[in-house]
Amino acid sequence: MQHIISFDAYITSKELSDFLLSNRYIKVSATTPGLTSVCVKTEGVNTVKPHHVTSLACVLEEYYAERIPISFTPNSSLVYRYLQNIGFMDMWLTSRPIVHTGFTPIDDPTAFAVWKASPELMTDYIQSAYTHFKYSYFQDKDISILTTYLTEIFNNVFDHAFAEGAGDRIAFALLQYYPKTKRLFASVSDFGMGIPASVNRFLRNHQLPELSPVAALSKATELGFSSRSRPHNKGFGLDTLRTGLTTLRGQLTIQTSQAIYHLSRTGDESFHALTGLDFPGTTVTIKLSYGDLEQDFVDEIQDEAALF
């Protein structure tokens, strides 16, 4: 029996969460006897953002790992063409190796490769993405900070979603530049345990009271708080994202389990409970605007500087 995934660019976290949960392999395989294939339908869908693509990739990866054939119904929608252009559909061909490795630069200069994140290739991916956008759209702007932000997001995934004892080690990334609005979006989705569970695991292990999902997510963004899933963690990562994006009037959204965090362009931070939901894993999106970035300082400074 074929399972149909009706894809849409869901706007709310609830809609996206419902979509992801109802199409995850564990649920579909339990409710669809004799599951033989999956078909993704995108008819009539004419807009999509990177976090839709990365979270869909997480869903499809579960079927792909089970060697269940995945197809896309051809249609004239903009999203179908977009997914084709960025090489998304080719990722799930049965003729490909079952394990996703590497990333392939794509023809569309506005996008940078959908990638199944792995620690081994993180530096290559980040530096390639930086080079791609720097020389395509940001020649006169300093986007070196993009490498820092991406690293913080990926290290967060590897430290928490991929931590010892974690189940699904699935995470995907995609970067997309929008020339009309001159905005760069980067999204990373994982199907790990979620930030609140990671925080509460740490608290539990230290005989400390557990927190609500919102309070746990808030705790995770504090400078100096680390769930110590790895010995080197000091709790700088999410704070680096927050403070850096605030300075650059960027945006940051974290959707995880039953909580959501948003940093607006004006620097306003908000936490919301996703009551009654369980958003799978964590999806982090950052947005940078060309106009808010600083001019590139081409020459390096030769004068000696001290750190204290």
Add this chain to the structure above:
Amino acid sequence: MNPTASNGVVLTITNIAAGTYSNTDGLALLVAIKRAMQEQDGLVTLSLQGVIGFSSSFLNSSLGTLFEEMGVAGFQRIRLINYKPSQLAQLKKYMADLVQLHDAE
């Protein structure tokens, strides 16, 4: 490690570590700094030539660990050259946050 004309040695980060994003790379820099400090009494100057950005993981394993081991005193012998203003700002913020957290503990 390259000798300077004046006082101490210059460590070019891109020659020491494959990148500036992982703990492994940070550890490589830490080892190089400590060795340079032991082998001579002068300054240890870090050249950021060719460096694009840093991650907190890289900094935790390099400058963060150095701070834990030597405190502010150890940094009296550390200098930076060939940096961009944004990089200097990022590193100074990192060190300031480190001191703040250290004091809070």
